[in-house]
Amino acid sequence: MSNNYTVDVAARRLARVADRVRAELLRAVPLEAQRIAAAMRLNAPKGVRTTLANSIGAVQEDASGLSWLVYSPLDYATWVSRGRKPGKGLPRFFDPASASIVAWLEGNPSAAGPAGPVNLRQRRGRLGSRRRTAAELELRDRYMALSRAVKLHGLKANPYVALTAAQEGPRTRSALVDAVRRGAAGYTQGGAA
Numbered sequence: 001m002s003n004n005y006t007v008d009v010a011a012r013r014l015a016r017v018a019d020r021v022r023a024e025l026l027r028a029v030p031l032e033a034q035r036i037a038a039a040m041r042l043n044a045p046k047g048v049r050t051t052l053a054n055s056i057g058a059v060q061e062d063a064s065g066l067s068w069l070v071y072s073p074l075d076y077a078t079w080v081s082r083g084r085k086p087g088k089g090l091p092r093f094f095d096p097a098s099a100s101i102v103a104w105l106e107g108n109p110s111a112a113g114p115a116g117p118v119n120l121r122q123r124r125g126r127l128g129s130r131r132r133t134a135a136e137l138e139l140r141d142r143y144m145a146l147s148r149a150v151k152l153h154g155l156k157a158n159p160y161v162a163l164t165a166a167q168e169g170p171r172t173r174s175a176l177v178d179a180v181r182r183g184a185a186g187y188t189q190g191g192a193a
Contacts (some may be wrong), residue, residue: 022182026065028179033058033068039168045080045159051104052077074100077132091146093140101156105142124179 015107037058044053061067071077076096091097125131 011052017184018192019066021180023052024179024183025176028175029068030058030060032175033070036164036168036172037070040164042074043164045105045158045160050081050099076100080158081161082159084150084155086152086154089151090143093143101146102139102143103147144181145161 028108037056041053044056046053052072052074055072055077057072058068058070058188061069075091090101093102125133125135162167
């Protein structure tokens with residue numbers, strides 16, 4: 001009888017420890033995910049608009065609360081991180097997959113077209129006007145030139161994701177181990193807690 005009692009007591013203690021460990025992890029994991037996202041935003045390449053860096057975030061993957069994903073939803077984020085070999089251009093200009101690249105071109109004043117640098121202060125012309133048509137044609141021509149350059153030369157990799165993983169991995173591991181230790185504090189094999 002006393003053997004069953006000690007097994008039941010130990011099982012209840014382990015269940016309480018498991019609950020405490022889970023609670024500590026539920027506090028630590030989201031904080032670490034947000035910290036990693038902030039570090040990745042710092043490591044991401046920044047241009048005129050910093051669209052890529054601003055798009056990086058951490059989202060909870062499932063209902064458990066222990067699985068988080070740090071990523072950028074932009075189409076070209078993978079190309080920036082891994083690079084791209086020559087031989088394949090960008091998506092077609094009117095393809096929805098090219099929207100983020102077109103937005104970058106629209107806001108990048110350093111990419112001069114045939115008419116010189118883009119004037120960001122000038123209002124867009126009305127739909128169907130000569131000024132609007134000329135601006136859209138110039139944007140398309142700049143996009144095609146960029147696509148040809150990518151096709152000929154590829155894209156040089158900027159491994160900001162791997163850099164962040166290497167920088168933040170040890171600190172994240174130690175923070176999660178500390179969370180488990182805090183949750184398991186008070187439990188010893190002798191039966192305390």
